[in-house]
Amino acid sequence: MTLAVPLSPSRQSSVALAAVCLSSLMFGLEISSVPAILPTLEQVLHADFKQLQWIMNAYTIAVTTVLMATGTLADRYGRKRVFLIGIVAFGIASLICGLTQSATVLIVARFLQGMSGGVMLICQVAVLSHQFREGRERGMAFGWWGVIFGIGLGFGPIVGGVIVALSSWEWVFLVHVALSVVTFLLALNGAQESRDPGATHLDLAGILTLSLSVFCLAFFITQGPDLGFSSAAALAILGVAVASFIVFLVAEKLSPRPMFDFSVFRIHAFSGAVIGSAAMNISFWQFMIYLPIWFQAGLGYDSMAAGLALLAYTLPTLAVPPLAERLSLRYRPGLVIPAGLFIIGLGFILMKLGSAAAHASWLTMLPGCLLAGIGLGFTNTPVTNTTTGSVPNERAGMASGIDMSARMISLAVNIALMGFVLVEGVRASLAAALPSDADVLQLRSLAERIASGTALLPTEDVSAAVVHEALTEGFGWVMLYGGIGVWLLAALSFVVFGRGETACSSHE
Structure with missing residues (x-):
């Protein structure tokens, strides 16, 4: 027995678009709905000002650390496969966010949620690009994607406020567990598998060095005022970011199949x-x-x-x-x-x-x-x-x-x-x-x-x-x-x- 259902090409494309749009809605909501519940988290979880900042920033910082790595992995192993993995991981991370009663655990879970959200985000665009190739239908697909993505980001504060008013803060996260199940089924049945035939190996050096550089830079800016921008700790973090980026540039120059192909610029x-x-x-x-x-x-x-x-x-x-x-x-x-x-x-x-x-x-x-x-x-x-x-x-x-x-x-x-x-x-x-x-x-x-x-x-x-x-x-x-x-x-x-x-x- 399989969860995949045979569909006509047009129907399959519509289902794939629905999966992409629903995953973009979830991604956007988890950026913009959480600020609305921060006052509640401050009281319920006894979180201080710095922890509240990290509850927000952990998600976006985590997204940045996986973006290029996801593009490479998707090209190598298949965009649909990586998309499905990202959806499952997002649902699990959302479940942890909704069940925890610890600010520290919530920050860690938000980081995991951001990483899986970044995986979904990259695969959304890659799936649409492969599935919709003609100018008119491509424009329509990306237009719908933009609208739904905007709904997630734009209505997040209202959604978060309404959920807290009608139920409890946990459901700001738990609602994504159910949405992840629906999105997974839609993607499984609608998305076509695609990959880059030339992506025969992984650029591990590029993945690790760029991810480390981005994380350290974001950490430096976020924590700089507390550490002191000229302090030894802050300068060390900045130094690691710069050194990692230099190593990344060298690695991409030497790699026969670089993750980050500068020639596209x-x-x-x-x-x-x-x-x-x-x-x-x-x-x-x-x-x-x-x-x-x-x-x-x-x-x-x-x-x-x-x-x-x-x-x-x-x-x-x-x-x-x-x-x-x-x-x-x-x-x-x-x-x-x-x-x-x-x-x-x-x-x-x-x-x-x-x-x-x-x-x-x-x-x-x-x-x-x-x-x-x-x-x-x-x-x-x-x-x-x-x-x-x-x-x-x-x-x-x-x-x-x-x-x-x-x-x-x-x-x-x-x-x-x-x-x-x-x-x-x-x-x-x-x-x-x-x-x-x-x-x-x-x-x-x-x-x-x-x-x-x-x-x-x-x-x-x-x-x-x-x-x-x-x-x-x-x-x-x-x-x-x-x-x-x-x-x-x-x-x-x-x-x-x-x-x-x-x-x-x-x-x-």
Whole structure:
């Protein structure tokens, strides 16, 4: 007896698309729904501020450590097979997350969940690239993938809040156990097996050195403020990251079949799209973790109202991708992707202005939120379709690995950087408002609690007005960082795409 059921080719493709979309929904939900339950975890698990940070960061850091390795393994052993393994592992890790009553165990389980989530993420793109090869159906498939992925990320805060309100925090994780079973059955029956015939051996040196380098870099940025960026421990971690990356470059140069084929960057469409991948995650996605804090702590909304306000930021990401794919086919990704990135940056600048308004509210934030979401919708699926569509089909696993590595490495790094910018902005505002002899360590501790939304009431030394002004200034710094950062990468992406078109014209 087998679980696989014979299906017609069209039906099989539909089932495969459903499996990919459901796994992308699970992946996104586990990024964006967990911030909504952090206050509950603080009380139930007696987790301190650092443990709460690690409950979030363990997932994204773990994702980054497996991306390129997964692309290589999928090319070698089969994308469907590795996809199925990732789904099973994600379900098991989610079960552990939901059953534990220890913050430490939850952090470890979140790391395992992130690793298996990264496996699913890479295989999603590789499966779609193999199963949908024609321009129109490929655009449709990636459009649906982008919409569902956006739903997972965009509605996560609301889903997390509703689950806690109606049941308990454990179900934020346990729901994925049941979803994993359904996804496994869909993938088993719908996904076609594919592999790279040339992937005859594993690039173990590349897998290990790149994974170690990414992990150490993310750890350095995340823990740097506590260790001290110039401390011996922090510098040692940074040194390991740099040394591992150098060894990785050497290993890839010497390998006859490298995991990370640098020659693909000679394809200007691929390079321009990868820059777009990084740009989205220097601004839009990680700010979704911090924006609910502003709505609740800065504007005074409860969790449900904050979740509803967040829809202005997320709903455009669901409506725009089909239009973006049509525009990419009619015009070219080299225009659509940089334009989308520019709109994201404009949205961040308008959000900064809205947050600094005399009577800031969701209305003053609305124009910026809408524009940022529209820009993301114009960028997300064209980026993925361009990176995988610009390389030979047998290298789809490697291409999706580079694409998702750019996304998740920039996401993990910028979650930490954006948090650092937020705390520093709050700290600078407090330092300007308080006496110059204020204790530095206590000032930073207060800044961290204000930035996380847990210190909004006045203390005996700090008034409520000073606390609110500090939070406003900190978020102003973050929005400016996101806007300028995405504009710089938009310009770079536009230039790289343009060089490719110039080269093509010169050969005509």
